[in-house]
Structures are given as structure tokens and as C-alpha cells.
Amino acid sequence: MIDKIKFLLRNYPVNEEMRNSYRKFGKSRFNPEINVLVKYLTREENLCKKNKKHSLKLTLAYDTKHGNHKLYIEGSIRKWYYGKYNIRDFNYKDFCQCISLLSKRLEIEENILWNAEITKLETGVTIRFTKEFEGIALCVSRYKNFKKNTYEDKGVKFKGKNYHVIFYDKIREIYNDKDKLERSYDKITKNNFLFRYEIQGHKVSGMKMFKNKVDTLLKVKNNWKYLGDNLIMTLDKVEFIDVISPEAYINLRGGAITEMSEFLIYKGIKAIGIEKTRLLIETLNPKKRTKCRKKYNGIYEKHLIEDRQNYEDIFRQKLLEKLFFVCRK
Numbered sequence: 365m366i367d368k369i370k371f372l373l374r375n376y377p378v379n380e381e382m383r384n385s386y387r388k389f390g391k392s393r394f395n396p397e398i399n400v401l402v403k404y405l406t407r408e409e410n411l412c413k414k415n416k417k418h419s420l421k422l423t424l425a426y427d428t429k430h431g432n433h434k435l436y437i438e439g440s441i442r443k444w445y446y447g448k449y450n451i452r453d454f455n456y457k458d459f460c461q462c463i464s465l466l467s468k469r470l471e472i473e474e475n476i477l478w479n480a481e482i483t484k485l486e487t488g489v490t491i492r493f494t495k496e497f498e499g500i501a502l503c504v505s506r507y508k509n510f511k512k513n514t515y516e517d518k519g520v521k522f523k524g525k526n527y528h529v530i531f532y533d534k535i536r537e538i539y540n541d542k543d544k545l546e547r548s549y550d551k552i553t554k555n556n557f558l559f560r561y562e563i564q565g566h567k568v569s570g571m572k573m574f575k576n577k578v579d580t581l582l583k584v585k586n587n588w589k590y591l592g593d594n595l596i597m598t599l600d601k602v603e604f605i606d607v608i609s610p611e612a613y614i615n616l617r618g619g620a621i622t623e624m625s626e627f628l629i630y631k632g633i634k635a636i637g638i639e640k641t642r643l644l645i646e647t648l649n650p651k652k653r654t655k656c657r658k659k660y661n662g663i664y665e666k667h668l669i670e671d672r673q674n675y676e677d678i679f680r681q682k683l684l685e686k687l688f689f690v691c692r693k
Contacts, residue, residue, distance in 0.1 A: 365591045365690055366454050367442045367562070370484035371581060373477070376435040378426065382471070386424055399426040405437075405469055407444060418443035420466075438484070441466070449538055451558060453489050453686070456588045456693045463581060478582040485574060485584075487591050488562030489690065490534050491682045497557045500675040504531050506603040522602075526570035527563060529598060534558035561683070563598055573598070592687040599683065604676040626663045633664050 386401035404419035420439040427433055445462040446452050454462070467474040501520050506512065507529050510522035519532030535558050568574045573594050578584045584591070633641045641664075645657050 365487045365489060365588075365595070366459060366485070366584065367488055368438075368440045368484070368486035368564070369482060370436065370438040371480040371482045373435040373437070373472070373480050374432070376424070376433045377472070378424065378433050383424070383426065386422070389423070392425060397427065397429045399428060400424070401426055405444075407465070408469070418448040420444050422470075435470075437466075437470075437480070440486075451490050451534060451538075453690050455690045456585075459588070460585060463585075478580070478585065480581050482568050482579050482581065482584070485565040485568050485578060486562055487565075487595060488530075488560060489595065489683065489686050490558050490560045491679070491686055493557045493559055493678075493682070495555055495557055497559065497675070497678070498533070500559060500679060501531060501533075503604045503675045504602065505605040507601060526567040527565045529602065530560070530562045530564060532560050534560040559679070561595065561599070563595065588693065589691045592691040595687065596683065599680070604674075626666070629660065629663050630666075633660065638664065 386403045389400040389402045392398035401424040406417040423436040425434040467477040504520040507522035510524045513521040522529040
């Protein structure tokens with residue numbers, strides 16, 4: 365569930381050899397006696413050929429006067445552990461192993477690392493669906509009073525002061541990053557759709573859902589199930605609108621004007637009600653009434669079958685199933 369993160373180690377022990385492994389970035393704008401040093405850390409183990417190592421950014425605030433050095437670690441620890449293009453979500457066991465491995469790479473005792481202070485935290489899961497689920501982004505309507513940004517039919521972002529709530533096409537993100545050809549994307553998405561749901565915390569201290577609950581690595585470990593519960597509680601506050609069902613979306617995409625016209629007629633009948641629609645039909649010329657009744661009843665019944673399941677219900681069920689596996693210890 366943990367992805368991008370930024371955490372801080374105070375009084376970080378630094379020897380000459382360690383300091384020389386960093387490159388100088390500059391001086392702190394708040395204190396000229398602190399040198400800012402930077403380096404990037406990857407896993408030592410080789411990943412599979414189809415994957416690629418991902419780096420964490422290490423920023424060392426080297427205090428030349430008092431020796432109170434601070435180390436900031438920032439990046440996606442999920443990608444660092446599994447590989448840049450791996451879509452797996454952290455479970456409890458792997459997260460603990462990741463922190464243990466990171467302590468070795470940082471040459472610091474594991475119990476010290478567990479007490480690192482978290483300043484930024486991103487939680488979320490990727491859920492696998494079939495192709496017809498692509499239209500879900502069209503149905504994600506509102507979250508509190510957050511500003512909404514949409515990215516065609518591929519994603520939705522609700523932007524708040526201290527955090528964002530995001531839904532997006534994970535495969536599209538990977539292929540944009542890899543600069544792959546569009547035909548490669550089309551091939552892999554022919555029967556697959558990976559939907560990512562995230563809470564991006566940019567200021568943990570300003571988030572009621574995170575503050576004092578997961579503001580250290582140890583608290584994340586001890587409150588692992590809470591992270592999953594919080595994803596569900598946050599989703600409960602997201603408003604979905606019944607725009608289109610998965611089956612209707614796949615039938616309309618790339619279809620003709622006739623299919624779109626029928627779908628809009630169905631939505632109109634559903635909005636005003638089937639009984640009122642029948643009453644309106646009765647006001648028509650008797651010679652056209654039977655033909656019209658048959659036409660609109662046929663359209664309504666056809667699309668009613670497609671519209672029986674909605675995106676929100678299916679997504680909630682899949683989310684619960686995914687969290688059951690990643691939350692257990």
C-alpha cells in the first residue's frame with residue numbers, strides 16, 4: 365500500500381567515507397553552516413531483465429558546526445524494492461523486509477530507521493480489471509470541496525491543500541514513462557485494464573487521517589491495517605455518478621452514431637421514468653404510437669440489461685478483495 369514517501373533521520377551518524385559518497389548540492393538557505401549533499405540509492409540485487417532499478421533520493425543536511433546531521437530519504441520505496449515497472453503493491457511482510465534492506469544499504473541500525481519521521485506519504489493500490497472497466501474515470505464525480513482535474517477518460521485528481529486523491533490508468537502511466545510505441549500499449553490493454561487509486565499526502569502533519577497515526581515508519585508498521593481502512597473511508601467520501609456501465613462503455617466505444625443515440629434515449633427514459641415515457645407515447649398520433657412504443661421499449665430493455673452493474677459497486681468489491689490480501693500480517 366505504501367508507494368512514494370519522504371522521511372527524516374535526525375542526528376544521522378556520518379563518517380568521512382560516507383560523506384564523500386555524496387555530491388555537494390549547495391548550502392541551506394536557512395543556515396549557511398549546513399551543507400546540502402545529495403546522492404541516489406538503488407538496490408544492490410539484480411532485478412529481472414524486463415524490469416529496471418529505481419533510485420531513492422538521499423539528501424544529507426551536513427551540520428559543520430554542531431554535527432547534528434539530518435538525512436532525508438525520498439521516492440517510491442515500492443518501486444525501489446520491486447523494480448521501476450513492477451505493479452505489485454506492498455504487503456506487510458515485504459514492507460518490513462524493504463525497511464530491513466534499506467537499513468543495510470544506509471549502514472544504519474534497523475531500530476533507528478524504524479523511528480524515522482515521515483513528512484510525505486502516498487498510499488494506494490492497483491486493481492486489475494478487464495477492458496470494459498476503462499470508463500470508470502467518467503463516473504468519479506466529486507471529493508469534498510477539492511478541485512477536480514480530469515485527464516480525458518484516463519484519470520481524475522482531486523487536489524487539496526495537504527493531499528490529493530487520485531484515480532488513473534496505471535498501464536498508461538507506465539507506458540508514458542517508458543516512451544513505448546502506442547501499438548505496444550494497445551496490445552497489452554486489449555484485454556487488461558489496471559486502475560490505480562491513491563492518496564498522495566504532501567504534508568503528513570497537516571492531514572488528520574495520517575497525523576499521529578502513521579507519521580513514523582514504526583507507526584506505519586504497527587498500524588498497517590489502518591492504511592487499508594483509511595483507503596475505504598476516503599473512498600466512502602468520493603461521489604460517483606451513474607453515467608455509464610462497463611458493458612455499455614465497451615459497446616459504445618468506437619461505435620456508430622446510432623449506438624450513441626440509443627444510449628442517450630435510454631438515459632432520457634431512465635431520467636424521467638418509464639411510466640411517464642409511456643404516457644408521453646400515448647399522446648402521439650395513433651398511427652405512429654405502436655411503432656414508437658415498440659422502438660423505445662426495445663431501446664430501454666436492451667440498455668437496462670447492460671446497465672445492471674455500475675462501476676462503483678464493482679470497484680468497491682474489488683478494492684475490498686485486494687485490501688484483504690495486502691493488509692493481513
